[in-house]
Amino acid sequence: MITRETAVAVVGGGPGGYEAALVAAQLGADVTVVEKHGVGGAAVLTDCVPSKALIATADQRADLDVAVRLGVSLGSSERSPTEGALVEARAINERILGLAAAQSRDIRTSLEQAGVKVLDGAGRLAGPGLVRAETATGGQVDLTADVVLLATGATPRVLPTAVPDGERILTWQQIYALQELPGHLVVIGSGVTGAELAQAFLGLGSAVTLVSSRERVLPGEDADAATLIEDVFRERGMQVLSRSRAQGVERSADGVRVTLTDGRTVSGTHALLAVGSLPQTSGIGLQDVGVELSGSGHIVVDRVSRTSVPGIYAAGDCTGVLPLASVAAMQGRIAMWHALGDAVAPLNVRGVAANIFTDPEIATVGMSQQMADELADVQCVALPLARNPRAKMQGITAGFVKLFCRTGYGTVLGGVVVAPKASELIFPVALAVQNRLSVDAVASTITVYPSLSGSIAEAARQLHQSE
Structure with a gap:
């Protein structure tokens, strides 16, 4: 049974770190998070949240051209309405950094309300079960821990012949x-x-x-x-x-x-x-305690986030498993469930959906086209979104839905959605992949008409295999 005498130290406050801390606190451990840049890590402060907010702003501007195609006049018909749209970079970036900071504060509040202590500073392993934190105020705090989770993330890779100056x-x-x-x-x-x-x-x-x-x-x-x-x-x-x-x-x-x-x-x-990016695994004492690293410098972990040293776990981009905030968060949760004796299942990336926030977006889950091409018992159907009635109404001309299934069984193995908001449309496909549903189960589920999701059901119907 876990008691408050069980100490957990988390180095890094990104998704892998803060989600692990919340689980550990829920299970009754005494938890401390050490984070040097701000709770939420790069995902919240400088990467996922800001970049997607920037993309959302660009999407709003691009929608002006779509509106014209739908018959909405926004000014002179002789030019694109986006040419007259004023873009205030300073205002855009102030909003982006403001919402990133607000998200960071919200996460910190959640941690503190759960009883997690947050130390502002840089953490490193100083020995087995010992984390040393150099605080932002110049002090030093040593944390003795029964369980250590490393969630130090990654940093942008730069070229020696292209040194960033922050200006140009x-x-x-x-x-x-x-x-x-x-x-x-x-x-x-x-x-x-x-x-x-x-x-x-x-x-x-x-x-x-x-x-x-x-x-x-x-x-x-x-x-x-x-x-x-x-x-x-x-x-x-x-x-x-x-x-x-x-x-x-x-x-x-x-x-x-x-x-x-x-x-x-x-x-x-x-x-x-x-x-690309590089894992932030140097200078944090890994070699001193014997934590195994891969040739790329990532921390080697198994499917329950264990490193080569008992009592030390790792999660997120520093492990090189999948560079996704959602995966980092799950690695962190699994680490604490395992370390603290709760029910746990090893990490399963089969049903992990990923999204690229271009316009249109690209969302994928499960089997890829390359994998399917190498197997004889896989069928595939791809439907262009241009045929979808809702897409016609919204002025969507580029995109498609693609599904893969096992021949004979009809089990959904994977899918690709290229569409506006594909990140939302991929969920039913991910649900089917994760739960090994058949294409018939997907096809027999009634979708809203008209809807973009109707193309997912239609692709499943086309993959129906009669007995």
Whole structure:
């Protein structure tokens, strides 16, 4: 039985850390969270919450053009209404940082109301069962813990030839300090972060050049979805430089100059580095106590978040399992359920849905097209959203729904949704994947008419397998 004599120390107050702390407090432990930048971590303060708020702002501006297609006149019919829309970068960023700070305060309040102590400072392992916190006021606090959870997250990767200065050469954590909208933003990296922010600034009115080292943007995603998004980028005026790798970035007289490995140069007013992230696992005492790291520097954990050292757990981006806030939170919860003796099931990523907040969004869950192509007993149906009646009403022209199922059994194995608010539409597919529902079970569930979700049911009907 857990009592208040059971001490839990959590290093890092992001989703993995604060969710773990809430569970541990609920189970009766004495819990302390050590966080140096602010409760909520990068996910709340500099990454997920701010970036999605920025994207939501860009979406509102882009909706002006959609309104015109639907017959709503917003001014001169001779030009796009977005050309006359004023974008106040300072006001936008003040709002974004304000709501991020408010979210951080709300999480801290939840922790404190649950009885969790929050220390503002940097934590590190000082020995087995010992966490040393260097507080923000310059003091030092040693925490003796029966259970330690490491949730230190990750930090933007930078290039030695492209050193961020916070003014013209930026990481994705620095863009919210801008006082003016970039006139021409050069985005280096076409993964999730690069694609999302490139389109966000394009939607706000910046000229954007996207430097992609691969054949297409979003190389790790569904090929059909990535191709569609790249087509949308180009149609809306973004310059996409495929199979182009940045060699370096330097300041010019009035902006930046990006040099590519083939000798070409791209000039802009600002450059945004989106070339991945690195786990924050150095300098926190891991080697001193024998915590195993992977070749990439991530903490090695099993499916209940245990590290190689008894009593030490880890969660979130520092583990490299899946770089999603939702997964980090579940890793943290599982760690505490396991460590404190509650009922627990190992982490199962089969039903984990992921979303890319481009316009349209890309949501995925379960089996991918690449995996399906390698198996003989998998069927797939893809339906373009342009045929959906609700999509027609809303002026949606780009997007599709794709489902995968097991031949003979009809079990839903995965799906892809490319649509506005795909992050909401993917849930019924994730529910089917997680619970091993059949396509017939999905198809026999009545959907609202008209609705975008009707295309999910229609795809399931097309996958019906008669006996």
